Amino acid sequence: MAEWKWDGSIWDFAETVQWALVFRQLSKDRPAGWSEMVSDPKMILKKADEYGITLRAVTDEMLRIGADLDHMLALLEKRRDAPEADG
Numbered sequence: 001m002a003e004w005k006w007d008g009s010i011w012d013f014a015e016t017v018q019w020a021l022v023f024r025q026l027s028k029d030r031p032a033g034w035s036e037m038v039s040d041p042k043m044i045l046k047k048a049d050e051y052g053i054t055l056r057a058v059t060d061e062m063l064r065i066g067a068d069l070d071h072m073l074a075l076l077e078k079r080r081d082a083p084e085a086d087g
Contacts, residue, residue, distance in 0.1 A: 018058050022048050 006013050022044050026034040037043040048054065 014055050014058055017062065018048055018053055018055060019044055021053050021058065022051065025051050025053070 008016075019038075023038050026037060026047060031037075037047060
């Protein structure tokens with residue numbers, strides 16, 4: 001299995017995550033013209049600001065969720081790698 005690594009800058013990563021989160025919120029709210037908004041960088045930044053999806057908020061959530069996810073993956077990997085119990 002190949003191991004994926006981000007090949008862009010930290011800013012590219014944070015902005016990509018921000019865009020994805022704005023897209024997610026727009027697809028839930030479905031305001032008029034939302035599907036066109038997602039391809040307009042200025043509109044994405046405007047909606048990100050309205051939703052509070054700032055780069056600081058994205059970073060804080062990536063750290064929080066990343067720590068939780070790392071813990072959960074470790075538990076799942078431990079379970080997967082544990083020998084089957086007899087009985």
